[in-house]
Amino acid sequence: MTIILAVTNQKGGVGKTTTAVNLSAALALTRRRVLMIDFDPQGNATTGSGLDKEALEVTVTDCLLDGVPLERAIVASEAAGFHVLPANADLTAAEVGLQQQEGGPGRLRELLAPVAGRYDYILIDCPPSLNMLTLNALAAADAVLIPLQCEYYALEGLTALLDTVDQVRETLNPRLHVEGILRTMFDARNRLANQVSEQLIEHFGDRVYRTIVPRNVRLAEAPSHGMPVLRYDKTSRGALAYLALAGELVRRTGTTTVPGGAAPGQGTSDTGNSTQEASDGSEETRTGTQP
Ligand code: ADP
Ligand code: MG
Numbered sequence: 001m002t003i004i005l006a007v008t009n010q011k012g013g014v015g016k017t018t019t020a021v022n023l024s025a026a027l028a029l030t031r032r033r034v035l036m037i038d039f040d041p042q043g044n045a046t047t048g049s050g051l052d053k054e055a056l057e058v059t060v061t062d063c064l065l066d067g068v069p070l071e072r073a074i075v076a077s078e079a080a081g082f083h084v085l086p087a088n089a090d091l092t093a094a095e096v097g098l099q100q101q102e103g104g105p106g107r108l109r110e111l112l113a114p115v116a117g118r119y120d121y122i123l124i125d126c127p128p129s130l131n132m133l134t135l136n137a138l139a140a141a142d143a144v145l146i147p148l149q150c151e152y153y154a155l156e157g158l159t160a161l162l163d164t165v166d167q168v169r170e171t172l173n174p175r176l177h178v179e180g181i182l183r184t185m186f187d188a189r190n191r192l193a194n195q196v197s198e199q200l201i202e203h204f205g206d207r208v209y210r211t212i213v214p215r216n217v218r219l220a221e222a223p224s225h226g227m228p229v230l231r232y233d234k235t236s237r238g239a240l241a242y243l244a245l246a247g248e249l250v251r252r253t254g255t256t257t258v259p260g261g262a263a264p265g266q267g268t269s270d271t272g273n274s275t276q277e278a279s280d281g282s283e284e285t286r287t288g289t290q291p
Helices: 016-029 044-048 060-066 091-100 104-112 132-140 154-171 191-207 217-225 237-253
Strands: 003-007 034-038 075-077 082-085 121-125 143-149 177-186 208-214
Touching: 003 016, 003 132, 016 034, 016 044, 016 082, 016 121, 016 143, 016 177, 016 217, 016 237, 034 044, 044 217, 060 091, 060 104, 091 104, 091 132, 104 132, 132 154, 143 154, 154 177, 154 191, 177 191, 177 237, 191 208, 208 237, 217 237
Parallel strands: 003 121, 003 143, 034 082, 034 121, 143 177, 177 208
Antiparallel strands: 075 082
């Protein structure tokens, strides 16, 4: 069974791209077949997966606007260990073009139909707004994964996002639900962060992932080397957090490993049993233990 997740939050800089790339890498390490779709014209998820966004011959834009089949645009990234549907600044044109097309919000869903079955997980890295691209992602997805920074306005923004999810469920996609809310860039020494985190759990209970992604400089450095943190520094606290998140997601979504189904360049470790929370917030602390 394929699970399609839109990694979304209309706020920028909350860790969407970091989560899309590193959760994809962690799922790939657990031998899941993963496709990551870069759906932000900034193309950061493309670059962060080791692809040169300026050198792409076919991008997701060609698929959306000209009906080019997705398989012609999908690249198997050796550096990242998963498949990527790359994007660059051209995607801005698709945002505009789709608004003029009838059935525009459903375009990605149509394009995904013939290839989705080849993957266990498809993660869509959404842009930081509720635009036509995000609508396409929400129409194509089974569920949303919401990265959230525990700061003052976070809950307000979350309410707006959840309203959008409700609207999309009523109009475009009846199966859309919230898979989970992920606390990112967490600093456990920050009192406000802890308060917001508590409120989040009060309101959303087990929809909040147990795994917390700490603020960790390795996560910020890895993209400039064109690789997920699991390749850049697999013992960093950022890497361990995304492995733990993959384990949690796999348990929650109940997917099993497909024998021999791993995409190129993937390792063999299975983190499906990881239980540890990566929750203490001190930056740079390293640990050599597996989650
Ligand atoms: P978004 O896609 O939501 O705009 P990004 O994933 O691009 O957010 O993250 C914004 C910035 O914060 C990037 O420079 C990224 O490298 C950095 N970052 C993301 N998550 C973390 C983290 N857990 N610790 C430290 N830096 C992070
Ligand atoms: Mg982003």
